[in-house]
Amino acid sequence: MTSILDEYAAVAGEDVIHHLQQLTENLRGRRVVHVNSTREGGGVAEILNKMVPLMEALGIETHWEIITGDEEFYQCTKSFHNALQGNPIDIPGHLLDTFEETNRVRAEELRPLLEDADIVLIHDPQPAPLLKYMPNRKGKWIWRCHIDLSHPYRPVWKYLRAFVEGYDASIFSLSDFAQTLHHPLYLIPPSIDPLSEKNVDLSVDEVQRVSEEFGLDTARPLVTQISRFDRFKDPIGVITAFHLARRFKPGLQLVLAGGGASDDPEGAAVLEEVKAAAENDSNIHVLMLPADAHRIINALQRASDVVIQKSVKEGFGLTVTEGLWKGKPVIGGNTGGIRLQVVNHHTGFLVNSPEGAALRLRYLLENPDKMTHMGRKARDFVRENFLLTRQLRGYMTAMVALIHGWGERIVTT
């Protein structure tokens, strides 16, 4: 039977697995604990569901614990999430009391495990105060912030900073997302799992079947944007770009696929605007997909000639990573983490307007060889930089550096 390490080596490369094994030697006999707020739903849980088994397969004793609470706890942590991304939200004192009390109670439950652990990786603000209740901790504690902290609402950040200042290190996804803290600030981008339903290789038949299911003509060129219906993703700009490009490529088709707008008034309004802009054009396919339509999204990306992510504001933009991984050149908005992934003339093009997107789209469709070449580079670029194995290598490097007190140079054994 093929081991999980073999499966990852087959897609991510032998080298990175070899690196992980060497880092493991430096963590031999150590215990690592991850703590976040949920086992299912959301990007953090999605990654931990894969990363924890991978760490265990490497031979590292790895535990995954969660912190849960009552309605007031979640009200408080949701407010944190919004405030840390810049919304001016003042959180009532009683909610903060609930937040701290929930952490205190959970700290008592987890004390034997957390006090004795060699590395504790605390994900996001929800479990951040646990450190405060562990004065006799033995190991190193790392705060992993998955949120964009570039412009936080200051009063809320000031409150949370008091809990995270005491950590031994923090990890942020991008330097733009980081806040200054008095400990090492590691920069480790998020990643995709190449073996997940959303990214695993699909057969040509399956891609064909999904395309037909949604009325797509596989003989004609297709450009796709997978995103929530959100103004920051600029779906209207994508339609404008499509119309401009279609003047030169009459057979062109567009898929705008997203989900989750039903309980989001803003999203529903944007969806209506998108449908109006599409004007019943049979070449524009606006698809509302359920949250678990990972394999369908995978097939739509693979059926595309070009993937577009024309955001005007973006966090990291994992849909860009997904498109690149499928060997597609990506036309991306010149913002946020898209800039790290889309390298002009190599993995795609950065654009600043619908006109720019149309121009690049036309160029790519007229140069299929270039498109194939860029697509190959795009996949290699993701393999080297944005796969789960690479993210884990970053985490383990930070762990090894902290445990052994190494400075500028970390030499694995």
Added chain:
Amino acid sequence: MSTAERTKNNHHFIEPSGGLSGIIDGDLRFRIKDCDLAALATGRKAQNLREMREILSNIRVDSLYFHFWGSLLKATFDDPEHHNDFAAWAWYGLHDAVLAEKLGIIDPADYDHLEDLREALLEIIEAHLDDLETVPSAKIDNQFHFIRSQIVVFDTGRIVEKPEDLADVLPTLSLGSIFFHVIDARRRSREGRDDFQAWLEGSFPGQCDDLCREIGRIDPFFGGLARLRTEYAALFENHFRRQS
């Protein structure tokens, strides 16, 4: 901090140690290593050229190292549009094409010490500021973030017995191996030599002088790691083919 004081604190050279370079103590063989850079935020960022000058004057030198040499490992493409992060920011952040060109031509391999590189950067930026009526500024989401790095070194388990074997091995090396044995090696060596030169001169004295001289003529910076690998491989292959 004055230039003289900065030079005293220069961390450019790190004492070489036995197995660190790939050269095995008491052994003629060469062990191939691989490496990766872990990036760390310094928390310092510049939004305009004057802030850039201020921070550059006292930022830790390992951040300068990262923004010049680290770029080689970050990008896997052969022909980067800009050869260092400062030039890239001048272009994309400040939209100052003249400054981008002036910064882009800097070859860090020309400087024995990172402090000298710092002086060169400051000289260009200060001269440019003197010529401008307004200070160029970037948008809030296009600030220059100063980053530093830790290097993590891996052992590939591959061992080279004889110099001529490198002709076959070099084309197969990862870019991380090239970075470690060529770029990082210059930082570890007092003489600014790469690990291959150090091995040839140390383990085979007098036998590979011509080859070492040819290696010394390669510019390790412009062209990227993939091209550097090709250049090294061609050099070794031609050298040993001539000999045979």
